[in-house]
Amino acid sequence: xxxxxxxxxxxxxxxxxxxxxxxxxxxxxxxxxxxxxxxxxxxxxxxxxxxxxxxxxxxxxxxxxxxxxxxxxxxxxxxxxxxxxxxxxxxxxxxxxxxxxxxxxxxxxxxxxxxxxxxxxxxxxxxxxxxxxxxxxxxxxxxxxxxxxxxxxxxxxxxxxxxxxxxxxxxxxxxxxxxxxxxxxxxxxxxxxxxxxxxxxxxxxxxxxxxxxxxxxxxxxxxxxxxxxxxxxxxxxxxxxxxxxxxxxxxxxxxxxxxxxxxxxxxxxxxxxxxxxxxxxxxxxxxxxxxxxxxxxxxxxxxxxxxxxxxxxxxxxxxxxxxxxxxxxxxxxxxxxxxxxxxxxxxxxxxxxxxx
Amino acid sequence: xxxxxxxxxxxxxxxxxxxxxxxxxxxxxxxxxxxxxxxxxxxxxxxxxxxxxxxxxxxxxxxxxxxxxxxxxxxxxxxxxxxxxxxxxxxxxxxxxxxxxxxxxxxxxxxxxxxxxxxxxxxxxxxxxxxxxxxxxxxxxxxxxxxxxxxxxxxxxxxxxxxxxxxxxxxxxxxxxxxxxxxxxxxxxxxxxxxxxxxxxxxxxxxxxxxxxxxxxxxxxxxxxxxxxxxxxxxxxxxxxxxxxxxxxxxxxxxxxxxxxxxxxxxxxxxxxxxxxxxxxxxxxxxxxxxxxxxxxxxxxxxxxxxxxxxxxxxxx
Ligand SMILES: [Zn+2]
Numbered sequence: 001x002x003x004x005x006x007x008x009x010x011x012x013x014x015x016x017x018x019x020x021x022x023x024x025x026x027x028x029x030x031x032x033x034x035x036x037x038x039x040x041x042x043x044x045x046x047x048x049x050x051x052x053x054x055x056x057x058x059x060x061x062x063x064x065x066x067x068x069x070x071x072x073x074x075x076x077x078x079x080x081x082x083x084x085x086x087x088x089x090x091x092x093x094x095x096x097x098x099x100x101x102x103x104x105x106x107x108x109x110x111x112x113x114x115x116x117x118x119x120x121x122x123x124x125x126x127x128x129x130x131x132x133x134x135x136x137x138x139x140x141x142x143x144x145x146x147x148x149x150x151x152x153x154x155x156x157x158x159x160x161x162x163x164x165x166x167x168x169x170x171x172x173x174x175x176x177x178x179x180x181x182x183x184x185x186x187x188x189x190x191x192x193x194x195x196x197x198x199x200x201x202x203x204x205x206x207x208x209x210x211x212x213x214x215x216x217x218x219x220x221x222x223x224x225x226x227x228x229x230x231x232x233x234x235x236x237x238x239x240x241x242x243x244x245x246x247x248x249x250x251x252x253x254x255x256x257x258x259x260x261x262x263x264x265x266x267x268x269x270x271x272x273x274x275x276x277x278x279x280x281x282x283x284x285x286x287x288x289x290x291x292x293x294x295x296x297x298x299x300x301x302x303x304x305x306x307x308x309x310x311x312x313x314x315x316x317x318x319x320x321x322x323x324x325x326x327x328x329x330x331x332x333x334x335x336x337x338x339x340x341x342x343x344x345x346x347x348x349x350x351x352x353x354x355x356x
Numbered sequence: 357x358x359x360x361x362x363x364x365x366x367x368x369x370x371x372x373x374x375x376x377x378x379x380x381x382x383x384x385x386x387x388x389x390x391x392x393x394x395x396x397x398x399x400x401x402x403x404x405x406x407x408x409x410x411x412x413x414x415x416x417x418x419x420x421x422x423x424x425x426x427x428x429x430x431x432x433x434x435x436x437x438x439x440x441x442x443x444x445x446x447x448x449x450x451x452x453x454x455x456x457x458x459x460x461x462x463x464x465x466x467x468x469x470x471x472x473x474x475x476x477x478x479x480x481x482x483x484x485x486x487x488x489x490x491x492x493x494x495x496x497x498x499x500x501x502x503x504x505x506x507x508x509x510x511x512x513x514x515x516x517x518x519x520x521x522x523x524x525x526x527x528x529x530x531x532x533x534x535x536x537x538x539x540x541x542x543x544x545x546x547x548x549x550x551x552x553x554x555x556x557x558x559x560x561x562x563x564x565x566x567x568x569x570x571x572x573x574x575x576x577x578x579x580x581x582x583x584x585x586x587x588x589x590x591x592x593x594x595x596x597x598x599x600x601x602x603x604x605x606x607x608x609x610x611x612x613x614x615x616x617x618x619x620x621x622x623x624x625x626x627x628x629x630x631x632x633x634x635x636x637x638x639x640x641x642x643x644x645x646x647x648x649x650x651x652x653x654x655x656x657x658x659x660x661x662x663x664x665x666x667x668x669x670x671x672x673x
Contacts, residue, residue: 025363025365025536026363026536026538026539026542027539028537028538028539028540028541028569028570030569030570031538031539031540031570034570034571034577034578037576064368064370064531064533064535071569073573074572074573074576075571075576076573076576077572077573077574077575077576077577078573078576079573080574120368120533120534120535121531121532121533122531122532124441125441125442125443125531126531129529129531133374133376133525133527134382134386134494134525134527135407135464135465135494136465136494137527138493138494138495138527139443139444139445139495140441140442140444141444142441145435145452148436148452149433149434149435149452149454149465150433151435152434153433156433192438195435195436195437195452196435196437196438196473240413242407243454243463243465244406244407244432244454244456244462244463244464245405245462245463248433
C-alpha cells in the first residue's frame with residue numbers, strides 16, 4: 001500500500017530539552033517544565049499566545065497524583081484559554097496528535113511538550129500498573145523483567161548475545177558524551193545482572209526530564225527555522241497486549257508503522273530509536289532493516305537518558321535537530337510505549353536539500 | 357529572589373483496590389484455576405490461546421469455545437530474577453517464564469521456582485504448583501516448577517461451567533512515593549511553620565498567587581518574588597457541607613469557603629469556624645486559627661470587623 005501523502009507540509013522547527021537528572025527534588029513539575037518551554041519558544045521567537053495548539057504527554061502514575069498535568073499546564077500560560085490537549089503517554093503521541101491537528105488546517109503552529117519525574121516513586125513498580133490487570137499486574141512483573149524475557153528470546157534465536165548487547169551500551173554512552181543533556185554519558189561498567197540476561201549496563205538510567213518541540217506548517221515553518229525538519233510521514237501501530245501471543249524477537253508494528261510513514265521509500269542516514277534496553281535496539285534494527293550505514297542514536301538514545309514519557313518525544317526532537325544543523329538529510333525517528341515494544345510510532349523527517 | 361530553602365519531602369502512599377468484573381471467558385478461566393483446571397479458548401483457525409481472551413487478537417472475532425489444557429508445559433523463554441520485588445510470586449530468586457501449556461498455542465507469563473539460572477533453559481518441561489488457598493485469580497498458580505514429562509498436546513472439551521463462578525476480582529495495588537513539593541511550595545510551607553502566609557508575585561502581571569505553585573498560569577513565567585499576605589482576609593464565596601467525610605473530625609454542617617487573604621491575587625480554600633454556619637456570608641472578614649502544632653491554619657474565624665465592600669473582592673471571585 002502506498003503511504004498517503006498529506007496535503008499540508010508540517011515541520012518540526014524547534015526542539016528543547018532539560019538536563020536529565022536522577023532526581024529533581026527541588027523542582028515541582030511546572031518548575032521543571034517551564035525553562036524548557038521558554039527555551040523552545042525563544043528559538044522561534046514565538047510567544048504562548050502565538051501558538052495555535054498545545055499538546056502534552058505525561059503519566060499520573062509517575063507523579064502519584066491525579067491530573068498532575070494540570071499543574072504543569074501553568075507553565076504554558078493557559079489563561080486566557082488556549083487550545084490544548086493531553087495524552088497519558090509519551091509525548092511522541094502528543095506530537096502525533098498535534099501533527100494531525102495541523103494537517104486538518106485547524107492550526108498552523110503547535111507546541112508539544114512532555115515530562116516525566118520518575119524519582120518520587122519506583123518506576124519499575126509503577127510501570128507494572130500499565131499491564132493487563134487480570135493476568136499480569138497481580139504478578140508485578142517489572143519493566144526490566146519483561147525486557148529480559150525479550151532479550152533471552154533474542155539470544156535463543158541467535159539474534160544477539162551478551163557481548164553484542166554490551167557493545168550497544170558502550171556505543172550509546174560514548175555517543176552521549178557529545179550530548180550536554182545526557183544523564184549517563186561515557187563509559188560505564190556493564191555491571192551485574194538486574195534480570196538475566198540484562199545487566200545494569202543494558203538498562204536505561206532512571207531519571208527526571210522534559211522535552212518540547214514546536215511544529216509549524218509550510219512557509220510559517222520556513223520563517224521560523226532556517227532548515228525545517230519536514231515530517232514526510234508518521235504512523236503508529238499497536239500489537240496484542242499479551243506477551244505470550246507475540247513473537248518477542250520481532251516488531252511487526254514498528255515495521256508496519258515505518259512502511260506507512262514511507263520509511264522504506266528511500267534510505268535514511270540517521271535513526272533515533274527509542275530503545276530503553278540494549279536488546280530492543282536489536283529488535284528495532286531488524287524490524288527496520290537498518291544497516292551499518294545508518295547512524296543510530298547519535299544522541300546516545302534512551303540508554304543515556306530515559307525520562308519516561310519524554311524519551312520518545314526526544315527521539316523526534318533529536319532527529320529534527322540533526323536536520324536543523326545540517327547533519328542529516330533524511331532521518332527516521334521512533335518512539336515506543338508498553339511492555340516489550342508493544343506500541344510503536346515511526347516518523348520520517350527530511351531537510352530541504354538546497355538549504356544546508 | 358530568595359535563597360532556596362531546604363527541600364521538603366514526605367512519604368506518599370497511593371493504594372487502589374479496583375473492583376473489576378470478568379466477562380464469560382475470564383470468569384471461566386479464573387474460576388477454573390480455583391478448581392485446578394486450566395482453560396484456554398479456541399480461535400476460528402483452531403489455535404488455543406492460554407491465557408484465554410474474549411476476542412481474537414488477530415481477527416477480533418468473539419471467542420467462546422473453551423477447552424481444558426494441561427497443567428504441564430514447556431518454557432518458551434525465561435529471565436532469571438536474582439532480587440524479587442514486593443508483590444512478585446516468589447520471595448526467593450526465581451525465573452520469570454513464558455510457558456506454553458500442553459495443548460496450548462500461546463504462552464502464559466508466570467514465575468518458575470528453580471535452584472538457580474543453570475537449572476533453567478528454553479524448552480524446559482515444567483508443571484503448575486498450585487497455591488494452597490485459591491480464590492479465582494492468576495495467583496492461584498503459586499508458580500511453576502521443573503517437571504520432566506511428555507507433552508500431551510490434545511486439549512479436552514470443557515463447557516466452562518463451575519459451581520459458584522468467580523465473577524469479579526479486586527485488583528489491589530500499592531505504590532510508594534516520596535513527595536517533594538518543589539521550590540515555591542517549599543517556601544510556602546516553611547513560612548506556614550512560622551505562622552506566616554506567603555504568596556508569590558508574577559513579575560509580568562503582578563498578580564499574587566497563594567498558595568504559590570511556582571508559575572503564573574496567565575503569563576507562563578516563574579513567580580519568584582515572595583510577598584507576605586494576610587493574615588486577615590475576606591470570604592468571597594462559600595458552601596455548606598452537610599455530609600461528614602470519612603475520618604474527618606468536624607461536626608456537620610460546616611462552611612467551606614474561598615478566602616481572599618489581604619494582598620493576595622486569588623482566593624484560597626478554608627473552613628470557617630467560630631460562627632453559626634447559617635450566618636456566614638460573602639464579604640465576611642476572617643482570620644486564621646492555627647492548628648495545635650501550629651503548622652497550618654486549622655480554620656478561619658470572624659475578625660469582628662465590618663464586612664468588606666463587594667467592590668473590594670469582586671475580581672477575586
Ligand atoms: Zn502573570
